[in-house]
Amino acid sequence: MSKLSYISPDGLRVDGRRSNEIRRLNIKMGVSNRADGSAYYEQGNTKILVTVYGPRESVNSKSLYDRAVVKCEFSMSSFSTTERKQRQKGTDRQATEIQNLIKQAFESTVHVQLYPRSQIDIFVQVLQSDGGLKSASINACTLALIDAGISMKDFVCACNTSCIDGIPVLDLNNIEERSGGPDLLLSINPQLGGVISLNMDSKVQQDLFESVLDLGVKGCQKIFTILSDQVKRYSTELMSNQQQLQQS
Amino acid sequence: MQLNKFYYRTTKKGNVIKVVNEIYLRDDIPCGHEQCEICLSKYKERTNSEDRAISSGEISSMSANQIYILDTNVILHQIDLLEDPSLKNIVILSTVLNEVKSQNRSIYNRIKEVIKDISRQFYVYANEYSQYTSITRENGESPNDRNDRAIRIATDWYRSHLHKYQVKVFLITNDKDNLLKSKSLGIDGKTIQELVFELSSENPSLVDKLSDPNEDHSGELEDSKSKIQYAEHRPMNILTEDIKNGKVYQGIIRINMNNYKEGNVQCHSIEKDILVQGLENLNRSVDGDVVAVELLPEIEWQAPSTVILLENDGVEEDDDAVVKDSLVSKKQPTGKIVGIVKRNWKPYCGAVDFRGDATSQGLHFLTFVPIDKRIPRIRIKSRQVSNIVGKRIVVAIDQWDRNSKFPTGHFVKDLGPLGDKETESKVLLLQFDIPHHPFGASVMKCLPKPDIMDRVTPSDMVGRKDLRKECVFSVDPPGCTDIDDALHIKQIGNGLFEVGVHIADVSHFVLEGTAIDDEAKSRSTSVYLVDRRIDMLPGELSGNLCSLMSNVDRFSFSCIWKITDQGEVVDVEYTKSIIRSVASLTYEQAQIRIDDKTQNDQVSTNLRHLNRLAKVLRKQRMDRGALSLASPQVKFKTEEHGGDPSDVEIYQLRETNAMIEEFMLLANIWVAKKIHKHFPGCALLRRHPTPKKSGFDLLTQLIENKGFKFSTASSKELAESLDGCVLENDSYFNTLCRIMTTRCMSPAVYFSSGSLPYEDFRHYGLATDIYTHFTSPIRRYPDIIVHRLLANAIGMQSVSLNLENKTITLMSENMNFRHKMAQYAGRGSTQLHTLIFFKGKKCLEDAYIIRVKANAFVVLVPRYGFEGTVYLSDGHNQVSSFNYNHDNQTLSNGSHTFSVFDKIKVEIYVDDSIAHDQKLKINCIEPNIKDMLLISNTTPSQVDGITPTQNIQKLIKSKQEKVRKLTDHTEQTKKKIKTTK
Incomplete structure (x- = not known):
C-alpha cells in the first residue's frame, strides 16, 4: 500500500545510485570452449551467458543465397528469478520479443553478405535476472560475436532508461522496472552513430522524451567504453598467449 | 563498493522466497555541514549540475556547532515539537526516515514538510548508502536492534568526521538501552526532555509541546478511584487472526454527531453498519479510528437512540446508561470494540475548561474540550495556564489508558482569543482541514509576469481564435473579482443565433505538474466564508490574469453554438480564444438593462436575446424533469469591510441569475459530451445519483399528511409534486418542501467515466444524461482538469500521462472531499456570523x-x-x-x-x-x-429522581396499557356484534 519512493530527496535511487549511473559491469569473454564465441556478462545482479555458433552451414533449407541468417534463442533459467517458475512448453512472449530484437539488431550490424548460405546461432541464457534483460542480452551478444570473430560494422550497445517522478533515470533494476513508469530501450551503433532499435513500453511525457533519450545515448556510450576496453584487454591477452605459444 | 542485501519474504501463496537487492555504497555523500569542505568538493566533483538541480531546493545545510541526530522514537512521539521553528541543525538519518515511514504515514509526511523548509536546517543523511556508515544485520539481531546500531554508527561517524571543525554531535533518543550503548561508544547522548529543558530558557512554549507517552502520571491516583476501567485492547496479532476468521469485524468508527456515546462502524464484510453504544463498548475509540468490533448476541441488539444528548457531560454524570427506546425503531447489529487496528488521531481544536486562578504558576492538569462533539475531552498538562485559558488552542492526543476516562494529550498551537472572529474562522479552516497557508515561493515562481497579457506573442495565438471583435460581456454578483465566464450572442440569419460561452483559460497559466498545479490540486476549490475567501489560485491569477474583466485582452476557452430560436443546437465549436469583454455587469445591472425598454444599445439587446433563449432552454430542461431546489441561503450585511454583521438579507435571485446559469449548464453538458467521446475511459464528469426511494419515505408521508400528493417515482414527477405543494396562507411552505427534498438526496459527485457504466452518469437534479464542470476554473480544480481534457480533445495540447481512469478517480475522490469540506466550512462560517450577529x-x-x-x-x-x-x-x-x-x-x-x-x-x-x-x-x-x-x-406521575430510562419505561407501560384497553374495547365490540347477530 505504501508507495515506494524511487528517488530520495538527496537524489539517490533505491540501490544508492544517482539517476545517471549505470550498474557495475562485470565481463568475461571466451568462457565456453565448445562454442565458437561466448561471453559472460553481469550488469548488477543480472547475469547472462551467451554462446555463438557459426557461421555454419544452414541445417534446414531456410538459408539465403546472398547472406547469412542470424538466429537467436533466448531462455531464462528457472532459477533466475526470485520465484521459481515452472517452464512452459514453447517460448513465451518475452522470449520471442527479445529473440526478434537480437536477430534484427545483429542482422543489420554483422556483415552478413560475407557469409552467404550460412547461419549464425546465438544462444542467450539468463542465469539471474534483476531488470534490464533486453539491454544486457544485446550487450552480451555483441561480446560473444566479437569473440567468435564474426565480422561486424560496429558494436551494438543497448541501455534502458526510464522516467520516475519526472526525473530521467538510467539502467533500471528490477524494483524500478516494476514502478510502472516508461521503459525505453535504446540500442545504437556507438561509433557509426546509428540507432539500431528504440522501443518503449508505457507512456512518457512528450517534453520529457528528449531528455530521457539523451540519457539513454549517454548510457550506451558509457557502456561502449567499458565494453571496448574489455575487448581490447581480452584481445591483447589472446595475442600474448599466441606469442608465447609461438615462442615455445 | 557493491553489496548485496537480502531478506526473506513470504508470498501470497505462503512460499518463502529470498529477495536479493543490490546496494551501492558511496563515499561521496556529503555530511551536510557548511564548514565541511571535503564532503562538498567530493560531491561537486562526482556530480554534474543536473544532478544537483534535482536535489536543489530540497536540501538544507547545517551551520551551528552543535548538531543533533534523532532516533526514530523521538520523531514518532514528538512531531509537534519538531515542527516548532526554534529547533534547528538536526540530522535525520535515512534509516530513521524509513522507519518513520513504515510506522506512521502522516508523521512521515509532516516530517518531510519540515525537511523541505530550508530555514529549518534539517538534513537527511543517506547513511544506508554511505560506505562509512552502512551495516548489515547480524545473525540473531532483530531489525529494530539493527536500526538502532545503524543510528549509533552513523552518529559515531558524524562525531569523528566533524571533530576537526569543533562541531559537537548529540544523539537524541528516548530509548534507554540505545542511550546506554551509545554512551559506551563515547557518543554524547541525550533524551529529548533534556534537550528541551536546555532550550526552554529561550523558548518556554517548547515544554508544553513535549509529549510524554511513558511518564507515570502522578494524577493517576485520583483516577484509579473512578470506576471507569476499560477492557483491555486485544493485541494486533490476535486481532488480525480474529478478523481473518470472521470472529470480529474491522471498520472505521464514526461517532454519532448528536450523541457522543454512540457510534457506527462501517464494515465491508457486513451489510449494515454495526452500532456501538456506551462508553464501555466504545472502549477508547476516537472518531475515525480503524477498529475491530465484536458483535453482541442478537438479544442485546439495540436501535440507534433518537435522543440528542445535551452536553458532553463529563465527569459529573456517572451513569452511562443510554436511553433505550427500542420500541420506536428497528434494531441494528450491535457490537463492542475489542481492539484498535489503527489510530487516526489528529490535532483537535478547542479550548480548556478551567475554573480557578488562571494566574497561578506551576504545572496544571487541564481538561480540554474539543469543538468537535464527537471527540472526547482530552486531559493536558501545562505550565502556562494563563496563556492557554480563554484561548482557542490545538491539542494532540498522546494516549488513552485503560483506567483513565479521557485520553491524555499535549498542547500544540495557540490560535487566538476565544470568540474572536479571526480566531474562530481559523478554527473553522483547521476543523475542516482546509489548506489556507499563504502560497509558497515555489508556487509564486510559477506565476507569469503581470503584464503578460499586454504583450501577446504570435506563439500564444497558435490555435487561438481571435474573438476580440465580438461583443462579449460578463454578468456576475456585485463585487466579484474572479470573473470566469463571459458570453456573446449574435444573429446570423435563418433564425439562427450564434451564442458563445467564454471561460477563463486557466489551464494556459496553470500547467500540469508545476508547483502551482500541485497546490491547486491539493486545495481543489476556493472556499468562501462569510467574511473572506480562501483562493485556490494566487490572487494575481484569479483576480487579474485569468479574470475576464472588461476592456482588456484575456485568453479564454470558448464553446460556441449555433442555436435556433427554438433552443435547438445546430452546431457546436470548442476553441481556445482571445476575447476583450466590453462590459462586466452585475446581475442587477443586467436585469435593469433588460427591463428598461428605452435602452437599445448592443449589450442590452443582446441581453434580451440571451434572456429569451435562456427561457426556452429552461423550459426544455424543466420538461425533461429538472428539479428546482432551494436552500436557506442568506447574506450578511456588514457596516464596514471585515466588520461584524449588522443585518441579514435573503439572497435575492433575479431572472439574470437563471439566464447565466442556463448557459453555463449548456456549456457544461456539451463539454461533458465532447470529453466523454474522446476519453471514454477517463473523462472527469459529475453525476447526481438517483436517490433511493426509501430515502423519501418519511418525507412523502409527512407531506401527504398535509394533504398533498407527493410522488418521487421520477425526477419529473417529483418536480411536479413539488410545484403542487403550495399552502395559500403560507408562502414559505413550498420552499420548505424543496429544502427538505434536497436533504433527502445525496449530493452530486465527481467521478471518472471509466469507473461507472454510462447509465449511472445521470445527473438527477438537472435531468441530463451527462454533466461536468467546465465553467469555473478559477475557483474549482475539476474545471481545470476538464479544460485540459477538452484541449486534448480538440488537439490543442499533447496528451498527458496522467490521463488514466485510476488517476482521475483518485483525483475526483479528493475533489469530492474538499468540496464537502468547503461547504461545511462555509456553513460553519455562517453559523459563526449568526452567533456574532445575535x-x-x-x-x-x-x-x-x-x-x-x-x-x-x-x-x-x-x-x-x-x-x-x-x-x-x-x-x-x-x-x-x-x-x-x-x-x-x-x-x-x-x-x-x-x-x-x-x-x-x-x-x-x-x-x-x-x-x-x-x-x-x-x-x-x-x-x-x-x-x-x-x-x-x-x-402525579412525576416523582423526583426518576431517571430518563425509568421515565420512558413508564411511558412504555402506559402505552401498553392503552393498547390493552384498545384491544379490550375491540373485543367487546366484537362480542356486541356477535350478540346482535
Missing part, C-alpha cells in the same frame, strides 16, 4: 419544525436561514412528558402536538454562560413549552 440581542422569529426527535425538535428559522434544536427538557432533572411518535414524527403531551412543518414562534439568544462554548439558544415561545413542562411537572 450577541447581546434577543429576537422573536417565526420558525418551522423540520425534524422531530424523542426529546427535542429541530427548527429552521427562514429569516436567518439557520437551524437549531429546541429541547423539551432542560437538563437532567426535568423530564419531558411528551410522547414521541416515530412513525408520524410528532411529539405530543395531550394538549399540544408538535409535528413537522408546524410553524412556531421562537426566541433566539446567545448563551454565553460557558465561555468556551457559546451557542445560540432557541426557545419555543408560542406555543410555550415551559408552561407545558410546568404543568407536566405537577402531574
Whole structure:
C-alpha cells in the first residue's frame, strides 16, 4: 500500500545510485570452449551467458543465397528469478520479443553478405535476472560475436532508461522496472552513430522524451567504453598467449 | 563498493522466497555541514549540475556547532515539537526516515514538510548508502536492534568526521538501552526532555509541546478511584487472526454527531453498519479510528437512540446508561470494540475548561474540550495556564489508558482569543482541514509576469481564435473579482443565433505538474466564508490574469453554438480564444438593462436575446424533469469591510441569475459530451445519483399528511409534486418542501467515466444524461482538469500521462472531499456570523419544525436561514412528558402536538454562560413549552429522581396499557356484534 519512493530527496535511487549511473559491469569473454564465441556478462545482479555458433552451414533449407541468417534463442533459467517458475512448453512472449530484437539488431550490424548460405546461432541464457534483460542480452551478444570473430560494422550497445517522478533515470533494476513508469530501450551503433532499435513500453511525457533519450545515448556510450576496453584487454591477452605459444 | 542485501519474504501463496537487492555504497555523500569542505568538493566533483538541480531546493545545510541526530522514537512521539521553528541543525538519518515511514504515514509526511523548509536546517543523511556508515544485520539481531546500531554508527561517524571543525554531535533518543550503548561508544547522548529543558530558557512554549507517552502520571491516583476501567485492547496479532476468521469485524468508527456515546462502524464484510453504544463498548475509540468490533448476541441488539444528548457531560454524570427506546425503531447489529487496528488521531481544536486562578504558576492538569462533539475531552498538562485559558488552542492526543476516562494529550498551537472572529474562522479552516497557508515561493515562481497579457506573442495565438471583435460581456454578483465566464450572442440569419460561452483559460497559466498545479490540486476549490475567501489560485491569477474583466485582452476557452430560436443546437465549436469583454455587469445591472425598454444599445439587446433563449432552454430542461431546489441561503450585511454583521438579507435571485446559469449548464453538458467521446475511459464528469426511494419515505408521508400528493417515482414527477405543494396562507411552505427534498438526496459527485457504466452518469437534479464542470476554473480544480481534457480533445495540447481512469478517480475522490469540506466550512462560517450577529440581542422569529426527535425538535428559522434544536427538557432533572411518535414524527403531551412543518414562534439568544462554548439558544415561545413542562411537572406521575430510562419505561407501560384497553374495547365490540347477530 505504501508507495515506494524511487528517488530520495538527496537524489539517490533505491540501490544508492544517482539517476545517471549505470550498474557495475562485470565481463568475461571466451568462457565456453565448445562454442565458437561466448561471453559472460553481469550488469548488477543480472547475469547472462551467451554462446555463438557459426557461421555454419544452414541445417534446414531456410538459408539465403546472398547472406547469412542470424538466429537467436533466448531462455531464462528457472532459477533466475526470485520465484521459481515452472517452464512452459514453447517460448513465451518475452522470449520471442527479445529473440526478434537480437536477430534484427545483429542482422543489420554483422556483415552478413560475407557469409552467404550460412547461419549464425546465438544462444542467450539468463542465469539471474534483476531488470534490464533486453539491454544486457544485446550487450552480451555483441561480446560473444566479437569473440567468435564474426565480422561486424560496429558494436551494438543497448541501455534502458526510464522516467520516475519526472526525473530521467538510467539502467533500471528490477524494483524500478516494476514502478510502472516508461521503459525505453535504446540500442545504437556507438561509433557509426546509428540507432539500431528504440522501443518503449508505457507512456512518457512528450517534453520529457528528449531528455530521457539523451540519457539513454549517454548510457550506451558509457557502456561502449567499458565494453571496448574489455575487448581490447581480452584481445591483447589472446595475442600474448599466441606469442608465447609461438615462442615455445 | 557493491553489496548485496537480502531478506526473506513470504508470498501470497505462503512460499518463502529470498529477495536479493543490490546496494551501492558511496563515499561521496556529503555530511551536510557548511564548514565541511571535503564532503562538498567530493560531491561537486562526482556530480554534474543536473544532478544537483534535482536535489536543489530540497536540501538544507547545517551551520551551528552543535548538531543533533534523532532516533526514530523521538520523531514518532514528538512531531509537534519538531515542527516548532526554534529547533534547528538536526540530522535525520535515512534509516530513521524509513522507519518513520513504515510506522506512521502522516508523521512521515509532516516530517518531510519540515525537511523541505530550508530555514529549518534539517538534513537527511543517506547513511544506508554511505560506505562509512552502512551495516548489515547480524545473525540473531532483530531489525529494530539493527536500526538502532545503524543510528549509533552513523552518529559515531558524524562525531569523528566533524571533530576537526569543533562541531559537537548529540544523539537524541528516548530509548534507554540505545542511550546506554551509545554512551559506551563515547557518543554524547541525550533524551529529548533534556534537550528541551536546555532550550526552554529561550523558548518556554517548547515544554508544553513535549509529549510524554511513558511518564507515570502522578494524577493517576485520583483516577484509579473512578470506576471507569476499560477492557483491555486485544493485541494486533490476535486481532488480525480474529478478523481473518470472521470472529470480529474491522471498520472505521464514526461517532454519532448528536450523541457522543454512540457510534457506527462501517464494515465491508457486513451489510449494515454495526452500532456501538456506551462508553464501555466504545472502549477508547476516537472518531475515525480503524477498529475491530465484536458483535453482541442478537438479544442485546439495540436501535440507534433518537435522543440528542445535551452536553458532553463529563465527569459529573456517572451513569452511562443510554436511553433505550427500542420500541420506536428497528434494531441494528450491535457490537463492542475489542481492539484498535489503527489510530487516526489528529490535532483537535478547542479550548480548556478551567475554573480557578488562571494566574497561578506551576504545572496544571487541564481538561480540554474539543469543538468537535464527537471527540472526547482530552486531559493536558501545562505550565502556562494563563496563556492557554480563554484561548482557542490545538491539542494532540498522546494516549488513552485503560483506567483513565479521557485520553491524555499535549498542547500544540495557540490560535487566538476565544470568540474572536479571526480566531474562530481559523478554527473553522483547521476543523475542516482546509489548506489556507499563504502560497509558497515555489508556487509564486510559477506565476507569469503581470503584464503578460499586454504583450501577446504570435506563439500564444497558435490555435487561438481571435474573438476580440465580438461583443462579449460578463454578468456576475456585485463585487466579484474572479470573473470566469463571459458570453456573446449574435444573429446570423435563418433564425439562427450564434451564442458563445467564454471561460477563463486557466489551464494556459496553470500547467500540469508545476508547483502551482500541485497546490491547486491539493486545495481543489476556493472556499468562501462569510467574511473572506480562501483562493485556490494566487490572487494575481484569479483576480487579474485569468479574470475576464472588461476592456482588456484575456485568453479564454470558448464553446460556441449555433442555436435556433427554438433552443435547438445546430452546431457546436470548442476553441481556445482571445476575447476583450466590453462590459462586466452585475446581475442587477443586467436585469435593469433588460427591463428598461428605452435602452437599445448592443449589450442590452443582446441581453434580451440571451434572456429569451435562456427561457426556452429552461423550459426544455424543466420538461425533461429538472428539479428546482432551494436552500436557506442568506447574506450578511456588514457596516464596514471585515466588520461584524449588522443585518441579514435573503439572497435575492433575479431572472439574470437563471439566464447565466442556463448557459453555463449548456456549456457544461456539451463539454461533458465532447470529453466523454474522446476519453471514454477517463473523462472527469459529475453525476447526481438517483436517490433511493426509501430515502423519501418519511418525507412523502409527512407531506401527504398535509394533504398533498407527493410522488418521487421520477425526477419529473417529483418536480411536479413539488410545484403542487403550495399552502395559500403560507408562502414559505413550498420552499420548505424543496429544502427538505434536497436533504433527502445525496449530493452530486465527481467521478471518472471509466469507473461507472454510462447509465449511472445521470445527473438527477438537472435531468441530463451527462454533466461536468467546465465553467469555473478559477475557483474549482475539476474545471481545470476538464479544460485540459477538452484541449486534448480538440488537439490543442499533447496528451498527458496522467490521463488514466485510476488517476482521475483518485483525483475526483479528493475533489469530492474538499468540496464537502468547503461547504461545511462555509456553513460553519455562517453559523459563526449568526452567533456574532445575535450577541447581546434577543429576537422573536417565526420558525418551522423540520425534524422531530424523542426529546427535542429541530427548527429552521427562514429569516436567518439557520437551524437549531429546541429541547423539551432542560437538563437532567426535568423530564419531558411528551410522547414521541416515530412513525408520524410528532411529539405530543395531550394538549399540544408538535409535528413537522408546524410553524412556531421562537426566541433566539446567545448563551454565553460557558465561555468556551457559546451557542445560540432557541426557545419555543408560542406555543410555550415551559408552561407545558410546568404543568407536566405537577402531574402525579412525576416523582423526583426518576431517571430518563425509568421515565420512558413508564411511558412504555402506559402505552401498553392503552393498547390493552384498545384491544379490550375491540373485543367487546366484537362480542356486541356477535350478540346482535
